[in-house]
Amino acid sequence: MTAVEIKDLTFAYEKDIILENINLTVEPLDFLAIIGPNGGGKSTLLKLMLGLLKPKSGSICVFGDAPSKQLSRIGYVPQNTNVNTDFPIKVIEVVLMGHVGEKRPLFGYGKDETACAMGALSQVGMQDFAQSKIGDLSGGQRQRVMIARALCAHPKILMLDEPTSSIDIKGQKEIYELLRELNKSITVIVVSHDISVILEYANKAAHINKRLAYHDISNKKETFHTHGQEDHFCEIELLQLLGAESCDTCGHESSTVWREKK
Numbered sequence: 001m002t003a004v005e006i007k008d009l010t011f012a013y014e015k016d017i018i019l020e021n022i023n024l025t026v027e028p029l030d031f032l033a034i035i036g037p038n039g040g041g042k043s044t045l046l047k048l049m050l051g052l053l054k055p056k057s058g059s060i061c062v063f064g065d066a067p068s069k070q071l072s073r074i075g076y077v078p079q080n081t082n083v084n085t086d087f088p089i090k091v092i093e094v095v096l097m098g099h100v101g102e103k104r105p106l107f108g109y110g111k112d113e114t115a116c117a118m119g120a121l122s123q124v125g126m127q128d129f130a131q132s133k134i135g136d137l138s139g140g141q142r143q144r145v146m147i148a149r150a151l152c153a154h155p156k157i158l159m160l161d162e163p164t165s166s167i168d169i170k171g172q173k174e175i176y177e178l179l180r181e182l183n184k185s186i187t188v189i190v191v192s193h194d195i196s197v198i199l200e201y202a203n204k205a206a207h208i209n210k211r212l213a214y215h216d217i218s219n220k221k222e223t224f225h226t227h228g229q230e231d232h233f234c235e236i237e238l239l240q241l242l243g244a245e246s247c248d249t250c251g252h253e254s255s256t257v258w259r260e261k262k
């Protein structure tokens with residue numbers, strides 16, 4: 001069964017059409033990158049997949065059902081997760097919040113939930129920080145904790161909105177390596193501005209700017225290449241697909257070296 005199936009979807013907040021005639025299929029264990037310009041509708045599409053917004057027309061199914069009926073199978077890491085870093089809350093407590101609707105925090109969490117939260121922290125390599133204050137962590141570590149929180153409910157799909165914004169380059173790579181690892185058992189959908197990084201990890205890319213241009217990029221050797229010694233990533237094929245003539249940043253002065261598929 002397909003993980004996400006979107007057919008002829010159109011969406012408007014008020015009168016302005018934000019997404020038009022979107023068709024998209026996400027198979028289990030795909031790693032889909034949703035890219036595109038500011039205001040193009042990326043976050044809106046994610047919210048539609050989460051059932052937080054309803055299409056104006058067309059349909060959207062998650063594992064063959066309405067998104068709102070499949071929430072337990074979706075892990076969501078929102079954009080700029082708003083954790084008050086001054087608030088003295090521990091990492092384990094943040095992760096436990098991922099047990100939505102299972103037990104009211106007022107009555108505390110049971111052993112099972114705590115064990116599950118610790119398991120999720122191990123999955124993201126943060127088990128040693130369980131008792132640390134969330135405010136004492138780096139941006140990258142904090143994002144790992146947010147991913148652990150989303151993993152608490154054992155989702156089949158993990159959706160992340162700009163997971164590496166405001167994280168340094170090393171931290172960004174670590175997050176994507178983590179997502180690559182998680183992708184062995186979970187479908188991953190990531191909204192990102194960072195084309196060059198995300199395309200290294202994704203097997204599908206959807207470029208959203210009101211309309212959707214979809215690309216299967218699973219064969220990276222044939223899809224993307226680098227130039228010269230500096231391993232500069234060239235997005236020329238993507239630019240061509242989107243209607244641009246050439247890659248401004250690299251020109252064609254240096255020899256082309258195909259990037260091996262990882």
Ligand SMILES: Nc1ncnc2c1ncn2[C@@H]1O[C@H](COP(=O)(O)OP(=O)(O)OP(=O)(O)O)[C@@H](O)[C@H]1O
Nearest residue numbers: 013014018036037038039040041042043044045193
């Ligand atoms: N709640 C809302 N009410 C009305 N308009 C909205 C609302 N949320 C977003 N929009 C508008 O919808 C359009 C798409 O926004 P969206 O956040 O989906 O884009 P995006 O591609 O995720 O942008 P960014 O990369 O800047 O996060 C924008 O023009 C935005 O102003």
